[in-house]
Amino acid sequence: MLPVAELHLHIEGTLEPELIFALAERNGISLPYADLDELRARYEFTDLQSFLDLYYANMAVLQTEQDFADMTRAYLARAALAGVRHAEIMLDPQAHLSRGVPLVTCVNGVASVLATSEGDYGISTLLIAAFLRDQSEESALAVLEELLAMQAPIAGIGLDSAEVGNPPAKFERLFARAGDAGLRRIAHAGEEGPPSYIIEALDVLGVERIDHGIRCMEDPELVERLVEELTPLTVCPLSNVRLRAVDDMAGHPLPAMLAVGLNVSVNSDDPAYFGGYVDDNFAQLASVLGLSEFDCVRLAANSIRSSFASEERKTELLAELAASGS
Numbered sequence: 001m002l003p004v005a006e007l008h009l010h011i012e013g014t015l016e017p018e019l020i021f022a023l024a025e026r027n028g029i030s031l032p033y034a035d036l037d038e039l040r041a042r043y044e045f046t047d048l049q050s051f052l053d054l055y056y057a058n059m060a061v062l063q064t065e066q067d068f069a070d071m072t073r074a075y076l077a078r079a080a081l082a083g084v085r086h087a088e089i090m091l092d093p094q095a096h097l098s099r100g101v102p103l104v105t106c107v108n109g110v111a112s113v114l115a116t117s118e119g120d121y122g123i124s125t126l127l128i129a130a131f132l133r134d135q136s137e138e139s140a141l142a143v144l145e146e147l148l149a150m151q152a153p154i155a156g157i158g159l160d161s162a163e164v165g166n167p168p169a170k171f172e173r174l175f176a177r178a179g180d181a182g183l184r185r186i187a188h189a190g191e192e193g194p195p196s197y198i199i200e201a202l203d204v205l206g207v208e209r210i211d212h213g214i215r216c217m218e219d220p221e222l223v224e225r226l227v228e229e230l231t232p233l234t235v236c237p238l239s240n241v242r243l244r245a246v247d248d249m250a251g252h253p254l255p256a257m258l259a260v261g262l263n264v265s266v267n268s269d270d271p272a273y274f275g276g277y278v279d280d281n282f283a284q285l286a287s288v289l290g291l292s293e294f295d296c297v298r299l300a301a302n303s304i305r306s307s308f309a310s311e312e313r314k315t316e317l318l319a320e321l322a323a324s325g326s
């Protein structure tokens with residue numbers, strides 16, 4: 001397994017059906033599904049929104065710090081098997097606040113596990129607070145201020161959820177505030193939304209990395225700029241297939257993106273919902289698209305270089321990667 005950094009991962013998207021049932025039982029929550037099979041049958045999505053509806057519904061089982069911690073441990077244990085050696089994990093605080101779960105519960109639940117992830121799982125980690133773009137900027141700003149006030153151990157902010165109709169510019173003040181507070185900035189753009197959203201995320205929000213970004217391929221001028229600026233694009237192939245952003249894996253633009261010199265990496269996004277973790281994504285790319293070992297090493301190196309890990313950690317992981325091929 002190649003050592004990689006996972007840069008595009010929503011912790012709530014790692015909630016596996018078995019854990020959903022276990023947490024529901026522990027918290028005395030009755031689920032609208034009779035059993036695991038009935039829940040699994042709902043994982044046939046037609047677009048981003050159809051996934052988001054199930055995703056938010058399943059979060060109801062996350063109630064206590066322990067629940068968030070158990071979910072985080074389950075991800076790290078699985079990610080370690082996939083070769084993940086560094087992970088930048090997004091948490092959606094607003095999705096929990098709106099259900100009446102306090103900020104401190106979700107943040108501490110996840111952060112308490114991340115604090116010892118390198119020793120426990122061999123995975124260095126950073127926490128990123130992601131904001132829901134289909135909610136207002138005022139709501140996001142209020143949550144960010146609360147996170148800063150409680151000195152939450154976050155390295156940066158992200159922007160996710162329903163993209164179309166919610167352009168990056170809607171969050172200009174939020175990202176400016178995060179920048180002032182010394183936080184790193186990333187945003188989902190160009191998944192379902194147009195290439196212009198990628199340009200807006202870069203120019204208006206000042207992001208350092210684009211999550212997804214696959215639709216940049218529709219704009220040659222933008223591709224040229226992204227190549228020149230080495231802008232990292234965190235691509236999630238299985239997610240794109242499941243959410244119909246592409247027709248099938250055979251038609252995925254990743255090989256073309258690599259060929260033109262874009263700084264792409266491979267990530268699992270919401271692995272419990274999209275059919276697999278980082279290793280499953282690599283396996284599909286190799287078997288369906290014929291991605292070579294050389295390409296896989298390049299993708300792994302891109303992920304490490306594009307991370308927010310310390311220079312020392314990056315050097316260590318790149319050396320590990322170089323040694324893994326010999």
Ligand SMILES: [Zn+2]
Binds near residue numbers: 188
């Ligand atoms: Zn995502």
